[in-house]
Amino acid sequence: MTPALQVRGLTVRYREVLALDDVHLAVAPGEACGLVGMNGSGKSTLFRAVLGLVPTSRGDVEVLGGSPQHARARGEVGYVPQTDDVDRDFPVSVADVVLMGRYHLMGWRRRPRAADHAAVEAALDRVRLTELAGRQIGRLSGGQRQRVLLARALAQQARVLLLDEPFTGVDAASEAAVSSVLRELVADGCSVLLSTHDLATLPDLCERSVLLHRRVLAEGPTAQVLTPENLALAFGLGTPGSARRGTGAR
Ligand SMILES: Nc1ncnc2c1ncn2[C@@H]1O[C@H](COP(=O)(O)OP(=O)(O)OP(=O)(O)O)[C@@H](O)[C@H]1O
Ligand SMILES: [Mg+2]
CATH class of the missing domain: 3.40.50.300 (P-loop containing nucleotide triphosphate hydrolases)
Structure with missing residues (x-):
């Protein structure tokens, strides 16, 4: 193989x-x-x-x-880095960061469709972070941030x-x-x-x-x-x- x-x-x-x-x-x-x-x-x-x-x-x-x-x-290829590459002061939510995993599917305008939102929701659910979806990315614990990065990779549907x-x-x-x-x-x-x-x-x-x-x-x-x-x-x-x-x- x-x-x-x-x-x-x-x-x-x-x-x-x-x-x-x-x-x-x-x-x-x-x-x-x-x-x-x-x-x-x-x-x-x-x-x-x-x-x-x-x-x-x-x-x-x-x-x-x-x-x-x-x-x-x-x-x-999805990547969950050891030290995260997300700017903590950047005014984006947890869901926005996970949505970044979908950019390659969204075209140059990066306008999310229903399938993209559904993928974000499903990914957050899988790492048990649904209730933090709206939280600003900088306001998370280290372990929660790690799980957001995994959710981003999941939403990406990497092989x-x-x-x-x-x-x-x-x-x-x-x-x-x-x-x-x-x-x-x-x-x-x-x-x-x-x-x-x-x-x-x-x-x-x-x-x-x-x-x-x-x-x-x-x-x-x-x-x-x-x-x-x-x-x-x-x-x-x-x-x-x-x-x-x-x-x-x-
Ligand atoms: N940007 C860099 N510039 C110069 N040397 C580097 C750089 N990044 C890593 N190194 C060096 O390369 C070697 C391998 O580092 P690497 O970060 O890949 O190790 P690691 O196995 O991931 O370690 P850890 O368990 O601490 O995460 C080390 O000697 C490190 O000091
Ligand atoms: Mg390392």
Whole structure:
């Protein structure tokens, strides 16, 4: 099967910092893949590279068989960033931010139709934020804002969803709600790449995971990747060479 997301030999530098070094990764349609690594291991950089937001030194990225820019222009790839890109002082409501996910469907006048409003309503309902629809975006808690960004990606109806630490600052009930939404999306054929430090819930959500430390240290079925040895290595406590790959080779 053609992967929904394919990363080959990806190398990214920020001047003298080598953030990603020869990273290979593939996510199949209808698959959720976890991305695990210590702070600074390159997770957010990988998301930005997949979106075509940072220049790459080497390697290539294909989203649904095309370039990242093409996929973004068609609204095929949704992104929930780690640090949000929404201006908190901007006088827009929660519903307005979610509606932004529909811009690619609305034409240059950006005039919403009934279907766009219905999609916004449904997305807010799925992340349990219906009652905050009219609230100004700056007047939310961190966890609520994360869920608004997920709702924006849902309203977009993306086929590839990139989530950079979507559970950070989100309470247990909301995390459960978000997880169940993600499972439904994956069951519908959506591909998900999700970074998280919440290793306890990862096996439940992602059948496959990638352990990143500038390079891919291990990848495969989540339970086989998140071994104590691999984690020690990924989090800077072990010695290179002891990482084991899971059986699900790329
Ligand atoms: N804009 C930038 N300019 C220069 N260096 C950067 C920039 N963004 C990230 N870096 C560096 O690139 C490396 C990878 O950073 P990245 O943000 O991708 O890590 P991360 O895995 O997402 O970390 P975290 O868990 O803290 O979110 C780090 O060494 C970081 O300091
Ligand atoms: Mg990050």
